[in-house]
Amino acid sequence: MGRSSKEQSFRVRINSLTESHDDRSENMSEEKDEVLKAAEAIGVGKIRRHIFLCADQTEPKCSRKEDSLVSWNYLKRRLKELGVSENGVARTKANCLRICRDGPTAVVRGR
Secondary structure, X not given: OOOOHHHHHXXXXXXXXXXXXXXXXXXXXXXXXXXXXXXXXOOHHHOOEEEEEEOOOOOOOXXXXXXXXXXHHHHHHHHHHHOOOOOOEEEEEEOOOOOOOOOOOEEEEEO
């Protein structure tokens, strides 16, 4: 199966980062391989949408930390139920998006 243009673009960026460090090429090559494997394992090149959710805040401002974690766990479970977490939708806990009112806020980025 061919690589998507986003996956190829990611590989090009990783390669360009390491090419400028030829004097440390062996270590950089190993590090590059590790980064690429980790990125492939979580599907970085296939991400179409990315959801950032205020959760697990250091200093909660919009909701109690426990309540935001309930929202986070619901998001994880629901994305898995819909089968989209392995199919181009990523999620990230954001410490604080600084735009909250009355509860955790989610921001969705993507095409």
